[in-house]
Amino acid sequence: MSEVTTAPGVAKIATGVPGLDSITKGGFPEGRAVVVAGTTGSAKTVLAVQFLRGGIVASQPGVFVTCEESPASIRANVRGFGWDVPAWEAAGSWSFVDATRAQDGTTIQAGSYDLAALLSRIGSAVRSLGASRVVIDSLDGLFAQFGHDQHFRNEFRDVIGRLADLGVTTLLTTERQSDYGPLSRRGVEEFVTDNLILLRNVLTAEKRRRTIEVVKFRGTGHGSGEFGFSINGSGISVIPHLDITDERRLTDERTTLGNADLDAMCDGGLFRDSIVLVSGAAGTGKTLLMTAFVAAGALLGERCLVFAFEERREQLFRNARGWGVDFEAMERDGLLRVVSVYPEVATLEDHLVGIAAHVDAFRPTRVAVDSLSALERVGTVDGFRKFIVSLSAFVKHRVLTTMLTSTTPTFLGGTSPTESHLSTVTDMIILLRHSDIGGTFQRGLVVLKMRGSRHDKDVRQFTVDSLGMHVGPPFDQPLGLDAPVDRSARSEDQDHASDIP
Amino acid sequence: MLASSVTEYLFELYVAGDGVRSRTAIDSLTRMCDERLAGRYDITVIDVLVHPEHAEQAKILATPTLLRRRPAPDIRIIGDLALTRSVLDKLGVPQEGAPFAKEAPRDE
Secondary structure (H helix, E strand, O other): OOOOOOOOOOOEEOOOOOOHHHHOOOOEEOOOEEEEEEOOOOOHHHHHHHHHHHHHOOOOOEEEEEOOOOHHHHHHHOHHHOOOHHHHHHOOOEEEEEOOOOOOOOOEEOOOOEOHHHHHHHHHHHHHHOOOEEEEEOHHHHHHHHOOOHHHHHHHHHHHHHHHHHOOEEEEEEEOOOOOOOOOOOOOHHHOOOEEEEEEEEEEOOEEEEEEEEEEEOOOOOOOOEEEEEEEOOEEEEOOOOOOOOOOOOOOOEEOOOOHHHHHHOOOOEEOOOEEEEEEOOOOOHHHHHHHHHHHHHHOOOOEEEEEOOOOHHHHHHHHHHOOOOHHHHHHOOOEEEEEOOHHHOOHHHHHHHHHHHHHHHOOOEEEEEOHHHHHOOOOHHHHHHHHHHHHHHHHHOOOEEEEEEEOOEOOEOOOHHHHHHHHHOOEEEEEEEEEEOOEEEEEEEEEEEOOOOOOOOOEEEEEEOOEEEEEEEOOOOOOOOOOOOOHHHHHHHHHHHHOO | OOOOOOOOEEEEEEEOOOOHHHHHHHHHHHHHHHHHOOOOEEEEEEEOOOOHHHHHHHOOOOEOEEEEEEOOOOEEEEOOOOOOHHHHHHHOOOEOOEOOOOOOOOOO
16 A cells, blocks of 8 residues: 655544545644535534544534534434534533524625624624634535525635634535536535535445545645444445455464365364355355354353354354254353344345444454355445445454355355455365265265465365264266356266276 | 513524624624614624623524514524515514515515
């Protein structure tokens, strides 16, 4: 990643919005105005409030100039994020300037005016709190009161300039008609000569995806492109693309997959910082491998975090018990946490932020996600690809030994769209397949790939009993791994052929 | 604000400092009041630079802003008060030629 290219003299202030400081390379340019533009419902006001909150927790008071919603409605709307605006007001760290339309009907214009009263009110609030941040939400609320003629624009630009003189960093919101298109219907371009952020709330194929894009930060570096973000119980979290071009192995230390036969197949176990993908149709043994992976971790005293997107936790616990693994005891010992989430309740960005939050709270050594395929239907193809990339970058950064499972759509194999994204980011791929050999179904597995290590390349039979999985000898004939192919006729031919001599 | 409780016309004029714009607005308002509302009005001039809290209370954003407090309801005029016929009409100030006539129904 390139060095931060902040020009001399442009200091930045941390926004306090998780992930945003990363994509803005340090936050907002201090003492400047940043315009945040987005469609209705794109979370402009949430971002604005969170920006002031970011200051308040760092003992920097803020002034919120509201031009559309009443202060009472803002106080109520952000309470759900745990933001207690009345408490901040009482503590002298937050002050409203109510620039909403007065109740007494339309204002008539007769002659020329300036916005000295607005500026004086903001200035007074800034001085009395010692504020360093100001939000103006939104420009359109002012347009609605004053019209958007050149006179108003000139006066408003003067306000923005005077705020810079006060030394405060200003966040100004404005509404766009569409997520992709002109910046705004009324042309705020003249106010956004320096710093512009776009928020989008795009609905593609009935799936919603929120993104944030730093279009320009005059004189300072910033990440380019759209970054997904999530709105959860504590506000906005931006998902930075972590640097995944760095493929340096962080450790050569190996650890067990939870199955001695498999460990042997991959030359002594998997690397600690690797991501292993277990792919197979329903019933091939993915959940069993995952359970063994977790149980082996717990045996080593490692904390394991399991995200169950396909089965309820009761079902997972019952499955584990069937294989002689006591998840309850592991949970009691603080070595296991199972998070069962229904995929459709949230966007992929929300899931990613949720996964990160659980990792930060539980600080596991091993992570298992069962299964990624269940998440695939939540997002668009592109959204899912970004999710996979971000997830793998995240677990790499934390040096977590990670097992992902993927369910193939047909019983005899085949590939799912999930896997085309997964193959590049995973370090190791284990395929599990049902195969129809000589008229009977058998289970086979192969270690398809293992980055940086020798591995067994045979397709081997395996069996499952109450003690777990047992890997047997290689199949002595080709096995359909990629597509359902009827092998029975061919194997019969071979059988006959072997009879001939 | 003496005797304001009985004054028929009560105006608050919000200005910023004593620049040209402020003086133009004050002059325009007082001349109009003297001509048409002699003895029936009261004007309070508020400098928002000195009293931002009054501007906050009255939700004033622009200067000059004329706020007619009485008769009810409140009426706001912004600008340095070019008091045209339609503005006077809006303020409910008697027009020339019909000093005490009721406000004519306005055609929209």
